Amino acid sequence: MNPAAAARQHAIDEIREADQNFSIMSEKQGMAKAFTTYASDDVIKLNDGAAPTVGFDSLRAQMSRLPANGPVLTWQVLKADAAQSGELGYTFGQWMLTQKDGSAKRSVRYGVYMTVWKRQRNGEWRFVLDGGNATPEPK
Template sequence: MKTRTLYLAFVAAVCLATMALIKPAPKDYEREIYAVESAFQKMTVEKGIAEAFWFYADDNAVLKRQNDTLIKGRVAILKYYAEQDLKNASVQWSPDVVSVSQSGDMAYTYGKYVWTIGSGSSKKEIKGVFHTVWKRQNDGSWKYVWD
């Protein structure tokens, strides 16, 4: 009886240890990316566009902006947004598509965005489609490498 109990305890311990090593399914990864996109967008409202785009950028991130201008690196991204007049600006977006690599270390999203600039009669909306590439960081967080 003791041998059987020890055997069952051993099998249970091995099963639990194995389960702890299994990576979440890709659907779990997709939920992570949706949550990161949502937190990123929320931060633009709460802390400002410049800080949000800086915070969620990978050290080697690249932004593609007007006229195919590329802004490379977190510091340059912060500088770019800090130089913009964003007092009366906001941006809203939500991904229509999220796809994550099977290994869970890279992902991409795309969907529609709306930039609102100005106020009152000078208020202007710019609509478009965004595409973001995400990379899982060593600490498990996600940062964009392309936006």
């Protein structure tokens, strides 16, 4: 593999790992912690059926309104890619949102997402754009 292709593949692997760690944090520590940890300062979060959330402070405010024992969001990367420069990339995959109602009955919703990742000055990957929509249960 030539050096440019190897560098691009390394970026793809890093983006995939960042996305997977983002999902693990969401499951174990909650959506608010995960989204505010992995978001860039200039983040845009697309909201299914609502206006987008623009900027880190707006995202933090949105996430702070989530209940402490609220829904659990997890996802699985199906595809990741990166620019030749290794500075920008995306992930695409399927998500699952599990909720309990007042009687502890569990409900599950499914969907797809896409996240655009940008390498930060310190070398870490943060998402700059995230969005998704609900779908029927995957087969």
